[in-house]
Amino acid sequence: MVSSFSLAILLASTLLVRADVVPDTPATGKAGSTCSISWAGDSSSSTNWSNMAIELMTGDNFDMVFLTTVATGLDGTKSGSYSWTCPEVNPYSAIYFYQFVSPLETGNPVWTTRFAIASSSGETTTPPNSTQSDGEAIPWGTGALVDASSASSAPSFASGVTSGSVPAATTTASSSSSSAAVVSTSASGSITTTRQSTGVTTVSGNTSATTSANAGLGLAIDARVWTAAIGVVSSAVAIALFL
Numbered sequence: 391m392v393s394s395f396s397l398a399i400l401l402a403s404t405l406l407v408r409a410d411v412v413p414d415t416p417a418t419g420k421a422g423s424t425c426s427i428s429w430a431g432d433s434s435s436s437t438n439w440s441n442m443a444i445e446l447m448t449g450d451n452f453d454m455v456f457l458t459t460v461a462t463g464l465d466g467t468k469s470g471s472y473s474w475t476c477p478e479v480n481p482y483s484a485i486y487f488y489q490f491v492s493p494l495e496t497g498n499p500v501w502t503t504r505f506a507i508a509s510s511s512g513e514t515t516t517p518p519n520s521t522q523s524d525g526e527a528i529p530w531g532t533g534a535l536v537d538a539s540s541a542s543s544a545p546s547f548a549s550g551v552t553s554g555s556v557p558a559a560t561t562t563a564s565s566s567s568s569s570a571a572v573v574s575t576s577a578s579g580s581i582t583t584t585r586q587s588t589g590v591t592t593v594s595g596n597t598s599a600t601t602s603a604n605a606g607l608g609l610a611i612d613a614r615v616w617t618a619a620i621g622v623v624s625s626a627v628a629i630a631l632f633l
């Protein structure tokens with residue numbers, strides 16, 4: 391027979407289930423043409439991702455480089471999509487990725503896999519680097535906007551995190567959607583920790599400082615874990631008193 395306290399723990403823990411926005415894997419875009427971004431929304435909270443921004447990023451997993459803000463004020467609590475004109479970049483290669491971030495999730499940004507922005511005629515080059523600085527076989531490079539003056543600055547809440555782990559664009563997704571590239575907060579450069587399923591990992595993004603792999607991993611085991619644990623115990627005790 392289940393004890394009152396055990397039942398209370400079970401009931402309380404259901405209150406703490408959370409999810410995140412899950413970006414879909416981007417298709418190759420062409421400079422000057424419409425590029426689409428889509429995602430599965432975080433329905434577990436009506437506030438955490440309700441003011442979501444999307445940024446175009448480049449660089450390796452331990453020194454991310456912000457290029458431009460793609461969109462702000464998006465509702466990430468619902469599944470959706472956004473279209474914009476892919477910019478001219480240098481080089482045209484599979485070294486770009488999108489970062490999703492919100493004011494209430496600044497320590498938990500999510501990323502797509504790397505994807506290619508091709509020239510207007512569809513030409514691309516091979517990423518200049520075949521492995522990350524830690525030896526992981528994940529191709530990357532550092533690109534730039536051809537017209538830097540066209541860049542939109544990063545939202546103030548989106549600055550500060552510059553390392554994470556974006557997997558190769560060939561990664562197969564496995565959870566909420568067959569094409570979804572799921573985000574995790576691993577610092578290894580490969581998919582080691584995912585909150586919902588497969589594909590992408592966390593990376594983040596402004597243009598300045600880098601953080602260590604251990605610091606990146608630390609983001610995955612952040613204060614929310616302790617808050618959740620305390621919340622479960624507190625709620626369980628409260629519920630048990632009424633059973």
